[in-house]
Amino acid sequence: MLIRNSIASDPKSFEITSKSTYLNRRSFLQGGAALAGAALFPWSVSAAMPKKFKNLIKSPFSTDEPVNKYDEVTGYNNFYEFGTGKTDPMDNSATFESRPWSVTVDGLCDKPGQLDIEDLLSKFQQEERIYRLRCVEAWSMVVPWVGVQLSSILEKFEPNSKAKYVEFTTLVDKKRFPGQNYPIVPWPYTEGLRMDEAMHPLTLMATGVFGEELPPQNGAPLRLVVPWKYGFKSIKSIVRIRFTDQQPTSTWMQQAPNEYGFYANVNPAVDHPRWSQAKERRIGQFFRQPTLPFNGYADEVASLYKGMDLKANF
Amino acid sequence: MARQKKFPIKPFVFLACLGPALWLVYGTLNGLLGANPIETILRDLGDWALRFLLLGLAISPARRVFGWAWGMRYRRMIGLFAFFYAFLHLSIYVGVDHFFDWNTIWKDIVKRPYITIGMGALLTLIPLAVTSPKIMVRKLGGARWKKLHKLVYPIAIAAVVHFFLLVKADVREPLIYAVILGILLAERAYRALPQAMLRGSGSSSSG
Numbered sequence A: 001m002l003i004r005n006s007i008a009s010d011p012k013s014f015e016i017t018s019k020s021t022y023l024n025r026r027s028f029l030q031g032g033a034a035l036a037g038a039a040l041f042p043w044s045v046s047a048a049m050p051k052k053f054k055n056l057i058k059s060p061f062s063t064d065e066p067v068n069k070y071d072e073v074t075g076y077n078n079f080y081e082f083g084t085g086k087t088d089p090m091d092n093s094a095t096f097e098s099r100p101w102s103v104t105v106d107g108l109c110d111k112p113g114q115l116d117i118e119d120l121l122s123k124f125q126q127e128e129r130i131y132r133l134r135c136v137e138a139w140s141m142v143v144p145w146v147g148v149q150l151s152s153i154l155e156k157f158e159p160n161s162k163a164k165y166v167e168f169t170t171l172v173d174k175k176r177f178p179g180q181n182y183p184i185v186p187w188p189y190t191e192g193l194r195m196d197e198a199m200h201p202l203t204l205m206a207t208g209v210f211g212e213e214l215p216p217q218n219g220a221p222l223r224l225v226v227p228w229k230y231g232f233k234s235i236k237s238i239v240r241i242r243f244t245d246q247q248p249t250s251t252w253m254q255q256a257p258n259e260y261g262f263y264a265n266v267n268p269a270v271d272h273p274r275w276s277q278a279k280e281r282r283i284g285q286f287f288r289q290p291t292l293p294f295n296g297y298a299d300e301v302a303s304l305y306k307g308m309d310l311k312a313n314f
Numbered sequence B: 001m002a003r004q005k006k007f008p009i010k011p012f013v014f015l016a017c018l019g020p021a022l023w024l025v026y027g028t029l030n031g032l033l034g035a036n037p038i039e040t041i042l043r044d045l046g047d048w049a050l051r052f053l054l055l056g057l058a059i060s061p062a063r064r065v066f067g068w069a070w071g072m073r074y075r076r077m078i079g080l081f082a083f084f085y086a087f088l089h090l091s092i093y094v095g096v097d098h099f100f101d102w103n104t105i106w107k108d109i110v111k112r113p114y115i116t117i118g119m120g121a122l123l124t125l126i127p128l129a130v131t132s133p134k135i136m137v138r139k140l141g142g143a144r145w146k147k148l149h150k151l152v153y154p155i156a157i158a159a160v161v162h163f164f165l166l167v168k169a170d171v172r173e174p175l176i177y178a179v180i181l182g183i184l185l186a187e188r189a190y191r192a193l194p195q196a197m198l199r200g201s202g203s204s205s206s207g
């Protein structure tokens, strides 16, 4: 089996080696950032010092592959709201404030309402899940997310039987998201999942990474993580969740319908029109490695797509 | 030709042109190229190939428009640096990014328009690089040499199209290069215009 689901009691390689390393590095960086932050922006000290999670539980869904470095996860990613370069999110997000924050949950559900980030953090058990992340651009990482299984959040709002899809929307705020000053893609960024995908146990609403609350460049204060789909499905800085009976048209589907589909399941057999998806470069590695169907989560999720033509539904 | 070659400038220009490549070597050895150094190297080399192409194309307009004739002395070198960077760009793509995975590389070349076009540009640069020494100019004869080197226009256009086709959504950067190339080509078109128009009005008055 290509997928290795370690059980919670297994010591994971990253616990033994890199965790202490990244925490040390982190506290060092944090100290420096806090000092610089306190000097430049005395009011933003809290923003410069992300909170550590206590009482995290370990998830059996975690992979035991070596985790990417903190600097890689927080310093190299796509988040066009902060700019289209790979380091723009890190470079342009230092002053981003993610409090107060609440998510509107509405649409085809019996208990529409607001989800406040503080409630999400205090009333739900946070767990650490180490997932592979495969970007549509053929690079990948292993990321130790912290979060809550999405289904346990959505249940509270009691989606009704007409709800077939869930649509997610990112905050629009040109002041906090300088990238939104240019119509690179149609803002706001939206994404969608089929109801069964959203309720799947692997689907995570992430609130943190490396044991701390999410830094802005990774989608503070809450973001989706759908590990068997290309990274762009894992929408960041969410302000709205809507249950619907129509398949949502995501931002990338609007931008380039022939290149990005609704499903966007990781699939080495279906190329992006402009590059091959057969292999990927794990950040930090020299050689490309083969990409696995559903990013290695086929055992868990392939059944969701039984009988579907995955080439047509890319 | 004025004989004022007291201070040798050329070696310094040469070193300056080599600068971006030296920086990439230094950056690689010292881990300064970010989380995905291979991508950084590949893209930087592509950027510099395009920049040297455009720089080479700017030299004769600079002389005609601003009277800066000194640039002509470095034109061959700059053209060869364009080839140098394009060739390294391809080498990194083949030998590092895809580590000689010929199957994937071949599929890329035939299936992905941006790679096909980039490859076309690179292959077309080869005869220009080969015929750049003075001996080759003499061998070919000035007129034929000039005709051959007009290929640099389609090459530059192909390079900009290559860039346009590979970006996912943000076309601002390739757009800047397209505008610069547009100006450089427009200057030449404009220069070609009056004569053609003269000929046009001449024939109509006589007819």
Ligand code: HEM
Pocket: B039, B042, B043, B044, B045, B046, B047, B048, B049, B050, B053, B086, B089, B090, B093, B109, B115, B118, B119, B120, B121, B122, B125, B159, B162, B163, B166
């Ligand atoms: C005259 C020849 C060429 C020029 C001037 C050129 C120029 C460029 C430029 C300007 C970029 C964009 C860099 C950036 O994003 O900042 C680029 C990227 C790229 N080029 Fe070329 N190129 C040439 C030939 C080729 C050839 C022959 C190949 C492969 C067979 C190739 C493959 C690529 C690839 C794979 C990328 C990067 C795509 C990515 O990282 O998303 N290029 N090139």
